[in-house]
Amino acid sequence: MGIVVPDGVLTNSSLQYVRDFIMRRAQVLAVVSLPHTAFTQFGAGVKASLLFLRKKAAGEKLARSYAIFMAIANHIGYDATGRPDENELLNEGQRENGRQTNTSPEPETPRILDLWLAFTESKPAERLLCESPLVFQVRSDELEGRLDCQFYHPDYTALEKKIRHSKFEVSPLGDLASRIVDGPFGSQLKVEEYQTSGVPLVRVGDVANGEIVPTNLVYITQEKQAQLNRSQVLPGDVLLTKAGSLGYSAVFPSIFKQGNITSHLVAIRCKKDLLPGYLALYMRSPLGKTQLYRWGNKTTRPELNTEEVKKVLVVKPPLDVQRDLVARYEDKKLQARKLKDQSRQLLESAQQDAVASLMGDPSSRADSQTHKCS
Numbered sequence: 001m002g003i004v005v006p007d008g009v010l011t012n013s014s015l016q017y018v019r020d021f022i023m024r025r026a027q028v029l030a031v032v033s034l035p036h037t038a039f040t041q042f043g044a045g046v047k048a049s050l051l052f053l054r055k056k057a058a059g060e061k062l063a064r065s066y067a068i069f070m071a072i073a074n075h076i077g078y079d080a081t082g083r084p085d086e087n088e089l090l091n092e093g094q095r096e097n098g099r100q101t102n103t104s105p106e107p108e109t110p111r112i113l114d115l116w117l118a119f120t121e122s123k124p125a126e127r128l129l130c131e132s133p134l135v136f137q138v139r140s141d142e143l144e145g146r147l148d149c150q151f152y153h154p155d156y157t158a159l160e161k162k163i164r165h166s167k168f169e170v171s172p173l174g175d176l177a178s179r180i181v182d183g184p185f186g187s188q189l190k191v192e193e194y195q196t197s198g199v200p201l202v203r204v205g206d207v208a209n210g211e212i213v214p215t216n217l218v219y220i221t222q223e224k225q226a227q228l229n230r231s232q233v234l235p236g237d238v239l240l241t242k243a244g245s246l247g248y249s250a251v252f253p254s255i256f257k258q259g260n261i262t263s264h265l266v267a268i269r270c271k272k273d274l275l276p277g278y279l280a281l282y283m284r285s286p287l288g289k290t291q292l293y294r295w296g297n298k299t300t301r302p303e304l305n306t307e308e309v310k311k312v313l314v315v316k317p318p319l320d321v322q323r324d325l326v327a328r329y330e331d332k333k334l335q336a337r338k339l340k341d342q343s344r345q346l347l348e349s350a351q352q353d354a355v356a357s358l359m360g361d362p363s364s365r366a367d368s369q370t371h372k373c374s
Contacts, residue, residue, distance in 0.1 A: 035075070156291075182242060204262065239268075240265065242265060
């Protein structure tokens with residue numbers, strides 16, 4: 001059977017029970033991701049996919065590991081306005097029972113339907129060799145609770161494989177942290193409650209540059225802090241964005257005794273063998289950020305929950321290596337700041353020279369003459 005399903009059914013943790021039911025009762029044959037605009041011209045803007053299943057017979061037990069066909073279609077024959085567009089699903093001649101009916105002698109580029117037919121007609125061992133920019137395969141025992149194609153894209157799985165083969169220890173973040181908690185719901189903390197003094201409140205913009213600048217912070221009262229005790233942060237906690245722009249991270253500074261976070265942040269308290277500065281750096285790097293976007297891919301915008309944050313794989317070298325990496329990064333950051341300041345001063349000087357020349361500044365003309373004589 002084939003079903004058009006909103007991607008939320010394939011991704012959202014709150015609908016895990018639906019996916020569990022599907023896996024118990026059926027064999028997943030294929031998943032084809034449709035573009036966001038697939039149903040826009042009909043008034044629906046929900047991202048959807050095609051899910052193909054085979055209902056299991058009574059008492060049937062599937063193989064522990066079987067191949068699942070996956071494809072990502074960015075063009076399906078029409079655009080968001082209904083105008084004709086490229087079709088990656090099938091060729092113009094493929095209109096009857098999924099078979100080629102085009103009588104044109106010119107061979108057309110294989111589409112997703114062609115690749116699906118080749119996938120189903122080949123021997124099981126040969127299915128592993130199915131390669132195309134449009135399609136890929138996943139083994140059923142490789143599924144991680146989700147059924148969306150984007151999560152299993154070869155770019156993501158290749159990165160995970162590289163991380164797992166690191167020369168250093170690799171562990172899920174949940175095993176390396178003693179506490180991972182997100183901020184309060186918006187209804188629990190309103191903008192009108194922000195203060196100019198009190199307990200510092202860290203927002204998404206405060207961690208965007210990799211460090212928390214005290215002068216940019218807003219505050220909440222001690223009474224409000226007591227109400228929001230669950231999301232309290234302490235010096236050394238790593239603060240990470242979990243919605244919208246993922247991967248922004250910074251360490252809560254020691255100049256404050258405590259603080260709190262807004263709903264789009266997660267606070268992570270590291271165990272002794274993981275330096276906060278190293279974790280913040282790792283999460284901002286392609287190794288961390290790519291994983292965050294993989295887990296955070298949802299139907300509307302990128303968003304993570306704390307359970308998904310715990311699943312991010314972290315390469316954990318010895319403490320001396322962590323310290324060295326952080327020190328080298330801080331040194332490069334300081335050099336970059338100096339170069340930025342020099343660049344700003346140089347531009348300001350050039351602007352001043354231009355203004356002086358236009359206004360007939362004698363000193364500027366004298367300098368100009370001096371340069372000519374030299």
